[in-house]
Amino acid sequence: MKGRTIILDHLGEIEAAALMVDGTLDDLLVDTPDVPRSGTIYRAIADRPVKGQGGMFLKTPDGSAFLRQIKGLAPGQPILVQVSGFAEDGKAIPVTSKLLFKSRYAIITPEAPGLNISRSIRDEEERDRLLEIAHDAMDGAAYGLILRSCCAGGDADAISEDIEAMLELAQNVLGDESTEMETLAEGDGPHVLAWRDWVAPAEVVTQAGGFEDHGVLDALDSLAQDRVALSGGASMYVEPTRALVAVDVNTGADVSLAAGIKANMACARALPRALRLRGLGGQIVLDLAPMPKKDRRPFETALRSAFKADEVETTLVGWTPLGHYELQRKRARAPLAELLA
Known part of the structure; x- marks a missing residue:
């Protein structure tokens, strides 16, 4: 199809x-019914700092949370925070103090004033049209606004309504003067996220x-397997452990001199999708098929290009002394294996 x-x-x-x-x-x-959704906003209470890590544990209605970069925050002080990723079993909920109110067309950015339009929208007339819509909908609000790329050619009323809805939510959350621990806004579920x-x-x-x-459902059955078929008869095994995600690349029946680089390039193209569908993040170690060192740069270029189109933040760390390649990926989703268990 x-x-x-x-x-x-x-x-x-x-x-x-x-x-x-x-x-x-x-x-x-x-x-994730038993885990706070990403995007959920709390009024949390500062609990205790973590020396040497520059962070602090917070108390929320859904349990303990961890916030980095806590300059000026004292125990007992209320603070607005937003869930920024998946909370692993037994660990604190990851949160950030930089709130974003995000919808299909608009993102309200309270800490970054100004009206901004996605750089992918290059037509000057369209940018002027969107800027006019933004000015009218924001109505002098002090918060920042980002109009997303899907605004290009979009209906003016729909964009305006989206901006106004996010602005109202931001004003309600940020204008609440209570000091009690509370959930102020729930994160979006899968159906809303798909629309967004x-x-x-x-x-x-x-x-x-x-x-x-x-x-x-048939695709989910295949995701339960560690093996991922690659082009040219090659394959890779994506195996999560407690400490990291191990990826082993095999050339299959191909015994040519170029078999290693072909299998590794196929891995680079397929890896973002394989990790995304399985909900895997954290430290990722690639045990690649043998290839000359001169082929490392083309492989890195292909890997960087593949992850550029992926929404989950991924850092390409580099090569280890043993010739493995390491990545660090944000834990943005719950592992699929846990959800289907």
Whole structure:
């Protein structure tokens, strides 16, 4: 099946959304009923600092949270924070004090004043049109605004309504003068996230049973396996451990001199999707197929290009003395294996 299809359905009782591109599962969002959603905003209470790490544990309605960069924050002081990633079992909820109010068209940035338009929108007439919409909708508010790339050619009323909704939410949250520990705004669920972030044109399927009808359940069965088939008969194994995610690349039956670089380049192209669908992050170590050192630079270029299109923040760390390649990836989602257990 050619084209993009967004399927909004459930896995059992759990809300989920899937993005199929040309008949292949490209992205998957699954709700985490027992874990705070990313984007949830708390009024937290500072608890105790962590010496040597520049951070502090906070008390929230959903348990202990950890905040970095705590200059000027004293124990017992209330502070507004936002969940910034997935809270691993037994660990504190990762939060940030830099709040963002994000929707399909607009992002309100309280700490970064000014009206900004996505740099991908280059047409000057369109930028002028969007700037006019932004000025009218913000109505002199002191907060900052970013208009996202999907605003290009978008309906003026829809963009304006989106800005006003996020502005009202920001004003309600930031204007609340209470000092008690409280959840001020819930993070978005998979269906809203799909509407918010999967903005390219697509067929949208909402009827029950969509996952089965469009092959999502079959794709989930394959994701339960560590092996990922690559082009040219090569493969890689993506295996999460408690400490890191190990990726082992194999050339398969190809015994040519170029087999190693071909398998490694295929790994570079496939790795972001493999990690994204499995919800894996943290330290990632690649045990690549053998290749000459002169081929390392093309491999790094391909890897950088592949992750540039991926929304989850990933840092390419570099080579180890043993010839492995390391990455550091934000834990933005719950591991799929835990959600389907």
